[in-house]
Amino acid sequence: MANDAEHSTATRYIWDVPARLFHWLLAALVITGWILGEFGPFIKTWHFYCGYAIGCLVVLRILRGLFGTPPHSFGSFIYGSRATLDYARSIFERAPSNWPGHNPLGGLSVIALLAVLAVQVSTGLFADDDILNKGPLAIYASTGLRSTLTAIHEINSKIILALVALHVGVVLFYLFWKRENLIKAMITGHKQVRK
Amino acid sequence: MTITANFKFLSVLAICVAVVAVPTMALTQEPTEEDKAISQRRAFMQLILRSFGPLAGMAKGEMTYDAEAAQAHANNLRALTGYNVGGLFVPGSSNADRPGTTRALPVIWEKLDEFASRYGDLGGAMVALAEAAGQGQGALAAAVGNAGKACGACHENFRTKDF
Numbered sequence: 453m454a455n456d457a458e459h460s461t462a463t464r465y466i467w468d469v470p471a472r473l474f475h476w477l478l479a480a481l482v483i484t485g486w487i488l489g490e491f492g493p494f495i496k497t498w499h500f501y502c503g504y505a506i507g508c509l510v511v512l513r514i515l516r517g518l519f520g521t522p523p524h525s526f527g528s529f530i531y532g533s534r535a536t537l538d539y540a541r542s543i544f545e546r547a548p549s550n551w552p553g554h555n556p557l558g559g560l561s562v563i564a565l566l567a568v569l570a571v572q573v574s575t576g577l578f579a580d581d582d583i584l585n586k587g588p589l590a591i592y593a594s595t596g597l598r599s600t601l602t603a604i605h606e607i608n609s610k611i612i613l614a615l616v617a618l619h620v621g622v623v624l625f626y627l628f629w630k631r632e633n634l635i636k637a638m639i640t641g642h643k644q645v646r647k
Numbered sequence: 648m649t650i651t652a653n654f655k656f657l658s659v660l661a662i663c664v665a666v667v668a669v670p671t672m673a674l675t676q677e678p679t680e681e682d683k684a685i686s687q688r689r690a691f692m693q694l695i696l697r698s699f700g701p702l703a704g705m706a707k708g709e710m711t712y713d714a715e716a717a718q719a720h721a722n723n724l725r726a727l728t729g730y731n732v733g734g735l736f737v738p739g740s741s742n743a744d745r746p747g748t749t750r751a752l753p754v755i756w757e758k759l760d761e762f763a764s765r766y767g768d769l770g771g772a773m774v775a776l777a778e779a780a781g782q783g784q785g786a787l788a789a790a791v792g793n794a795g796k797a798c799g800a801c802h803e804n805f806r807t808k809d810f
Contacts, residue, residue, distance in 0.1 A: 494792040494799070495707055582802065583795045584703035596809070603808040 466643040507573040523553025531556040548632035552645040575605040681740040698723040706791035712784040721780035772797035
């Protein structure tokens with residue numbers, strides 16, 4: 453990856469409307485749902501609604517990952533260990549990656565975020581605080597299973613917080629260290645990429 | 648002939664039953680103070696659930712609000728949480744002592760003062776609930792939320808998430 457300074461670039465339309473809508477809706481819902489879950493009213497009706505919406509978005513994103521086209525399909529952004537390591541070694545270079553889509557590490561982050569959100573929504577459906585909030589599927593699980601899934605729901609919320617913080621931190625690192633504005637690309641859809 | 652055979656058969660059967668039953672009866676011990684306290688605590692919680700469940704349903708809009716029924720449930724909750732539960736928390740009846748039968752953490756006995764003060768808060772929240780229950784669905788929902796929070800304050804620190 454020594455060619456970064458030299459490679460010629462072009463502006464291309466990378467993130468289509470569904471991708472951008474998905475991203476910002478998901479961001480808003482995860483932040484709202486997380487804050488409501490942790491600090492919101494004790495009756496968690498709106499937290500539940502956020503969870504249902506996030507579940508729908510995650511399912512749609514998985515379908516697009518399985519049956520969609522690059523740069524959205526999972527196959528297009530899951531790289532081998534060699535490419536991933538190469539990318540990781542070059543990450544501290546003070547130059548934009550100009551990657552046409554999710555780079556190898558970014559792709560891993562997409563998978564990780566989808567996975568923790570899928571876990572969060574599915575455990576939430578069975579969660580029960582034994583006081584007055586009960587996931588819609590809680591009645592189908594035994595008391596033991598329910599309390600285990602509720603405990604996982606709580607622990608996993610901390611993992612989500614950590615991964616979201618990492619995601620935002622890395623985007624800021626790209627902005628200030630690598631001088632590559634990924635936020636603007638996710639708003640306009642246009643990204644400076646290698647030819 | 649048949650009578651003798653039957654008699655013989657019955658005596659053998661009686662001996663067999665005795666051989667099995669006597670040690671079994673000996674093994675079935677009277678529940679200990681700790682066991683009794685645990686089942687009484689769980690029964691107490693079930694009584695709370697009996698009244699809090701419908702109020703939670705009304706607060707969430709899953710049940711039609713009924714001022715009279717809400718007031719009756721809230722009165723029961725106020726009475727229940729006015730009960731001094733100190734005697735139910737017999738030393739040696741934590742989930743470490745009796746795994747699988749209780750979710751009461753040993754920390755209850757280490758921080759009895761804090762535990763008692765949380766229980767006092769619960770009583771206060773239930774008094775407020777009894778005052779609000781008949782005043783319409785909105786007032787009920789707010790008071791149920793506060794009471795739920797008071798329940799959660801103990802569940803959070805003094806109860807295992809898991810059996």
